[in-house]
Amino acid sequence: MQPVISVSNLSKTYASGFQALKNVDLEITRGEIFALLGPNGAGKTTLIGIICGIVNPTEGTVLADGYDIISDYRQARSQIGLVPQELTTDAFETVWATVSFSRGLFGKRPDPAHVERVLRDLSLWDKKDSKIMTLSGGMKRRVMIAKALSHEPRILFLDEPTAGVDVELRRDMWNVVRSLRDTGVTIILTTHYIEEAEEMADRIGVIHQGELILVEDKVELMRKLGxxxxxxxxxxxxxxxxxxxxxxxxxxxxxxxxxxxxxxxxxxxxxxxxxxxxxxxxxxxxxxxxxxxxxxxxxxxxxxxxxx
Known part of the structure; x- marks a missing residue:
C-alpha cells in the first residue's frame, strides 16, 4: 500500500545555522494513528510545519497522498488538516462562521450538512452561535479541530491537541480521534502526555535533536524495549x-x-x-x-x- 505521507532525506537548517532536522526518512500508512514524540526543541513542530507547507525545507522531498508539497502545493495542502498548538481564532466570530470560513479558504463550496456533522461529532453543535471569546479553553481546542476538518482532509495533524484540557475532556477527544481514524482519516499526533500516545497510537516515532531515532509499532516497541x-x-x-x-x-x-x-x-x-x-x-x-x-x-x- 502506498504511504499517505512519504518523507525522504528531509533536512532543515535555519539562517542562524541551527539544524532543526537532519536527514529524516518517514512513511506513514493510510488510516493509522501515528504518535511523534520528542523533548522540547527536538524538531516535531518543524517537521509538521514542513509537511503542512508552513516551513520551507532545506533539502529532501515530502509527498502528501502522492502530491509533492512544493511542486503540487495546492493538491497536497488540500489533503491536510492542521490543529496547531496555539489557539488562533477570531474571538468575535461565532463557531459556525469560523468553521464555515475555514472551509471556504480551501475553495470548497458551502456544505452546511458537513459543518453540522463536524460540530455535532465534536460536541459543539449547541455552541454553534456562540462567539469564540465566550468558550472555555477545551471548547476552543475543539473549534480548532473543527476548522481543520472543515475541508474534509484525509490527513490530520494534531500538535499537542489536549494541552490545557482537563482529564475528562481529554478522554472525550481521544474518542473523537479514534472515530476519525475509523472513517479512514490518517492522524499524526504530537503530545507531551505520553500516556495519550500509549492509549491511542498504532505506531510511535521518537525524534531527538532533529533526528528520527526510532519508528516502531507500539505493541512491538513495548515488547522489545519494555x-x-x-x-x-x-x-x-x-x-x-x-x-x-x-x-x-x-x-x-x-x-x-x-x-x-x-x-x-x-x-x-x-x-x-x-x-x-x-x-x-x-x-x-x-x-x-x-x-x-x-x-x-x-x-x-x-x-x-x-x-x-
Whole structure:
C-alpha cells in the first residue's frame, strides 16, 4: 500500500545555522494513528510545519497522498488538516462562521450538512452561535479541530491537541480521534502526555535533536524495549539478599518486606520459574506476588537518555 505521507532525506537548517532536522526518512500508512514524540526543541513542530507547507525545507522531498508539497502545493495542502498548538481564532466570530470560513479558504463550496456533522461529532453543535471569546479553553481546542476538518482532509495533524484540557475532556477527544481514524482519516499526533500516545497510537516515532531515532509499532516497541517487574511481598523480612540469589539482580526494600525482580519482556518464563524455585530452596516465603510492565513513558525517557 502506498504511504499517505512519504518523507525522504528531509533536512532543515535555519539562517542562524541551527539544524532543526537532519536527514529524516518517514512513511506513514493510510488510516493509522501515528504518535511523534520528542523533548522540547527536538524538531516535531518543524517537521509538521514542513509537511503542512508552513516551513520551507532545506533539502529532501515530502509527498502528501502522492502530491509533492512544493511542486503540487495546492493538491497536497488540500489533503491536510492542521490543529496547531496555539489557539488562533477570531474571538468575535461565532463557531459556525469560523468553521464555515475555514472551509471556504480551501475553495470548497458551502456544505452546511458537513459543518453540522463536524460540530455535532465534536460536541459543539449547541455552541454553534456562540462567539469564540465566550468558550472555555477545551471548547476552543475543539473549534480548532473543527476548522481543520472543515475541508474534509484525509490527513490530520494534531500538535499537542489536549494541552490545557482537563482529564475528562481529554478522554472525550481521544474518542473523537479514534472515530476519525475509523472513517479512514490518517492522524499524526504530537503530545507531551505520553500516556495519550500509549492509549491511542498504532505506531510511535521518537525524534531527538532533529533526528528520527526510532519508528516502531507500539505493541512491538513495548515488547522489545519494555521491562517487567515481579514484586514479592515476603512473609518475613530479610536483612539482606542471600549470596546465591544475588545473580538475579533483585532489589530489597528498605524494610526488608519486599523483593523486586526486573526482567526483559522478551525473557523466558522459565527464568521466573527458576527464581521461585531458588527462593523456596533458600527458605524465603512470600504472601503475595504482583507483576507490572514498564510504560511507554519509561521507554521514551530511556531512549532519549541513551542519545549523545
Amino acid at each position: 521491562k517487567k517487574r515481579l514484586t514479592l511481598q515476603l512473609q518475613y523480612p530479610l536483612a539482606a539478599i542471600p549470596e546465591n540469589l544475588r545473580s538475579y539482580g533483585m532489589e530489597l526494600a528498605e524494610d526488608g518486606q519486599e523483593l523486586v525482580y526486573t526482567y526483559d519482556t522478551q525473557g523466558e518464563r522459565t527464568g521466573i520459574t527458576t527464581l521461585l524455585q531458588d527462593l523456596s530452596a533458600a527458605g524465603i516465603r512470600f504472601k503475595d506476588i504482583q507483576t507490572d510492565q514498564s510504560s511507554l513513558e519509561e521507554i521514551f525517557v530511556g531512549l532519549v537518555r541513551e542519545q549523545p
